[in-house]
Amino acid sequence: MIVASHLRRVVCTSRVTSTRVKWNSTTAAQVSEATLTPVSVIPDPSILGYPVWAYQTLIDSAQTLSGGPWWAILIGTGFLSRSLLLPFNIKYEKKLLKSIPFSRQLQQYHVEFEKLRQRGDLVGAMVKRKEMQLYKKEVKYRSPLWYIIPSISFAVLNFSSIRGLSNLPYLPLQEASLLWCTSLTASDPYLILPTLNSALTIYVIKYGIDLGSNPIMEKMLKSPFAVWLAFSLMLGCQSLFPSSLVIYWLSSNVVGTTLIGPALRNDTFRGMVGLPTMAAKKEQMSQMLTLDDLTKQNREAYNSVREEGHRVEMENRKARLEHLEEKNASDNERIAQLEEELERESEKLQRVKKNLEDNVKSYQARLENLVNSSTDSENKKSDKL
Numbered sequence: 001m002i003v004a005s006h007l008r009r010v011v012c013t014s015r016v017t018s019t020r021v022k023w024n025s026t027t028a029a030q031v032s033e034a035t036l037t038p039v040s041v042i043p044d045p046s047i048l049g050y051p052v053w054a055y056q057t058l059i060d061s062a063q064t065l066s067g068g069p070w071w072a073i074l075i076g077t078g079f080l081s082r083s084l085l086l087p088f089n090i091k092y093e094k095k096l097l098k099s100i101p102f103s104r105q106l107q108q109y110h111v112e113f114e115k116l117r118q119r120g121d122l123v124g125a126m127v128k129r130k131e132m133q134l135y136k137k138e139v140k141y142r143s144p145l146w147y148i149i150p151s152i153s154f155a156v157l158n159f160s161s162i163r164g165l166s167n168l169p170y171l172p173l174q175e176a177s178l179l180w181c182t183s184l185t186a187s188d189p190y191l192i193l194p195t196l197n198s199a200l201t202i203y204v205i206k207y208g209i210d211l212g213s214n215p216i217m218e219k220m221l222k223s224p225f226a227v228w229l230a231f232s233l234m235l236g237c238q239s240l241f242p243s244s245l246v247i248y249w250l251s252s253n254v255v256g257t258t259l260i261g262p263a264l265r266n267d268t269f270r271g272m273v274g275l276p277t278m279a280a281k282k283e284q285m286s287q288m289l290t291l292d293d294l295t296k297q298n299r300e301a302y303n304s305v306r307e308e309g310h311r312v313e314m315e316n317r318k319a320r321l322e323h324l325e326e327k328n329a330s331d332n333e334r335i336a337q338l339e340e341e342l343e344r345e346s347e348k349l350q351r352v353k354k355n356l357e358d359n360v361k362s363y364q365a366r367l368e369n370l371v372n373s374s375t376d377s378e379n380k381k382s383d384k385l
Helices: 002-016 031-035 050-066 070-084 086-119 122-139 144-167 171-175 192-207 215-220 224-238 243-264 267-272 278-286 291-384
Strands: none
Touching (some): 070 144, 086 122, 086 144, 086 278, 086 291, 144 243, 192 224, 243 267
């Protein structure tokens, strides 16, 4: 990251002096020396892009024509930026409140789609997705996030422009100072500005200054631990930013908290710009799906699919158990039949065995009779002799 930043600065300086710099073995040795050289002319637009170049030129022209200090120009830029974004924020709030009923129905479609997908019913999931798309066309639904893109783009443009001028560094901005900040291209040595801006940023995010109120963020940042964690992360990041960027950001937050926020919480002003009263908005926002609601619905959908899968599995197991019991009963009947057949065969064998024994006895008796008769006849012959 450091090498890329150094290279960008070298390229910016070389474009200003109309000298082409090519990265080679000799350029690497000149990086550290070249990056310390401030520039007094805004770089070529092809380096950071024409939007950034145009915005940097606009800021520089405003400072040159007015002759005011750079910190005043940065504060004025923050004031104008926040003021110019007010119509977009009003449009975003209108679309957000209008989309709340539709978003609940779309979330229901999404939950049913996820159930079908988790069950493995891909055809049903595709049908449900098609129904969701047709519903969007029918109600002409468009996500309200599209209306916040200009605000995000303008914030990125301001960030890139002011950070780019500080990274060059741009000589007039480098020579400018404010109180304890001896150079606006360097970070605040005492972290006073980053601390104030971090606290104001958390306040703006939590209470939705640009929207009058933000119940969702209020609930998310309700815990002191969450507030301190967000504050610590933001302070750590902003401590690395140049003072010029923090001054612009701080002035924008001050305008938001002191002017825009109170105006958007005033029912008279809200009626003038076509917004509902704060009471009506609170009632509508209460119907909006929060992150907890989405998490709960997804968890319920997952649990229902899991319970249904468990029920189907138990039914399958019960059916298999019944089948095994039926098979076991049939096997027991077959075993009983085989035992009866075996018993009959055993009785038959016993009868055969008894018959054989009787026959053997009769044959032995006949043999003995024959032997006796033979012996008698021989005795008679011997007596005659």
